[in-house]
Amino acid sequence: MIKSIMITERQWDTLKNRIKEDYPPSVLLSRSRMKRTLGFTPRRQLVNERGIQNIPVFHLDFFSEKKKTFFLVKYSDIINDKKEINNV
Secondary structure (H helix, E strand, O other), rough: EEEEEEEEHHHHHHHHHHHHOOOOOOHHHHHHHHHHHHHHEEEEEEEEEEOEEEEEEEEEEEEEHHHHHHHHHHHHHEEEEEEEEOOO
Protein backbone atom coordinates (compact mmCIF):
# COMPACT_ATOMS: atom_id res chain seq x y z
CA MET A 1 0.00 0.00 0.00
CA ILE A 2 1.24 3.47 -0.87
CA LYS A 3 1.50 5.90 2.03
CA SER A 4 -0.82 8.90 1.85
CA ILE A 5 0.33 12.52 2.12
CA MET A 6 -1.19 14.64 4.88
CA ILE A 7 -1.68 18.38 4.21
CA THR A 8 -3.42 21.25 5.95
CA GLU A 9 -6.67 22.78 4.83
CA ARG A 10 -4.84 25.86 3.51
CA GLN A 11 -2.47 23.68 1.52
CA TRP A 12 -5.46 21.81 0.09
CA ASP A 13 -7.09 25.09 -0.97
CA THR A 14 -3.87 26.23 -2.65
CA LEU A 15 -3.46 22.83 -4.30
CA LYS A 16 -7.05 22.87 -5.61
CA ASN A 17 -6.45 26.28 -7.19
CA ARG A 18 -3.30 25.02 -8.92
CA ILE A 19 -5.08 21.89 -10.14
CA LYS A 20 -7.86 24.10 -11.54
CA GLU A 21 -5.23 25.99 -13.54
CA ASP A 22 -3.58 22.79 -14.83
CA TYR A 23 -6.58 20.54 -15.53
CA PRO A 24 -10.21 20.83 -16.66
CA PRO A 25 -12.83 21.41 -13.90
CA SER A 26 -14.18 17.87 -14.25
CA VAL A 27 -11.01 16.47 -12.64
CA LEU A 28 -11.86 18.02 -9.27
CA LEU A 29 -15.59 17.33 -9.52
CA SER A 30 -15.34 13.56 -9.93
CA ARG A 31 -13.42 11.31 -7.53
CA SER A 32 -12.99 8.65 -10.20
CA ARG A 33 -11.66 11.22 -12.67
CA MET A 34 -9.30 12.61 -10.02
CA LYS A 35 -8.03 9.11 -9.25
CA ARG A 36 -7.50 8.33 -12.94
CA THR A 37 -5.90 11.68 -13.86
CA LEU A 38 -3.96 12.68 -10.73
CA GLY A 39 -3.53 9.28 -9.10
CA PHE A 40 -5.12 10.19 -5.75
CA THR A 41 -8.34 10.96 -3.96
CA PRO A 42 -8.55 13.40 -1.03
CA ARG A 43 -9.89 12.40 2.36
CA ARG A 44 -10.81 15.03 4.99
CA GLN A 45 -10.25 14.21 8.65
CA LEU A 46 -10.52 16.12 11.93
CA VAL A 47 -7.54 15.56 14.24
CA ASN A 48 -6.58 16.67 17.73
CA GLU A 49 -3.20 18.35 17.68
CA ARG A 50 -1.29 20.56 20.12
CA GLY A 51 -4.21 20.59 22.56
CA ILE A 52 -6.53 22.03 19.91
CA GLN A 53 -9.44 19.82 18.96
CA ASN A 54 -10.79 19.15 15.51
CA ILE A 55 -8.14 20.60 13.20
CA PRO A 56 -9.14 19.71 9.62
CA VAL A 57 -6.43 17.96 7.60
CA PHE A 58 -6.53 16.25 4.23
CA HIS A 59 -4.99 12.92 3.33
CA LEU A 60 -4.14 12.40 -0.32
CA ASP A 61 -4.53 8.67 -0.88
CA PHE A 62 -2.43 7.60 -3.85
CA PHE A 63 -2.99 4.49 -5.94
CA SER A 64 0.10 4.67 -8.14
CA GLU A 65 3.71 5.19 -7.07
CA LYS A 66 4.51 6.79 -10.44
CA LYS A 67 1.70 9.33 -10.14
CA LYS A 68 2.67 10.08 -6.54
CA THR A 69 6.24 10.82 -7.63
CA PHE A 70 5.01 13.04 -10.47
CA PHE A 71 2.67 14.83 -8.06
CA LEU A 72 5.50 15.46 -5.55
CA VAL A 73 7.75 16.89 -8.25
CA LYS A 74 5.03 19.10 -9.70
CA TYR A 75 3.45 20.38 -6.47
CA SER A 76 6.31 20.12 -3.96
CA ASP A 77 6.30 23.89 -3.40
CA ILE A 78 2.80 23.59 -1.89
CA ILE A 79 3.40 20.38 0.05
CA ASN A 80 6.71 21.56 1.56
CA ASP A 81 5.52 25.08 2.46
CA LYS A 82 6.45 25.33 6.17
CA LYS A 83 4.55 28.59 6.62
CA GLU A 84 1.30 26.79 5.82
CA ILE A 85 1.98 24.06 8.37
CA ASN A 86 2.72 26.53 11.15
CA ASN A 87 -0.38 28.64 10.49
CA VAL A 88 -2.89 25.87 11.23
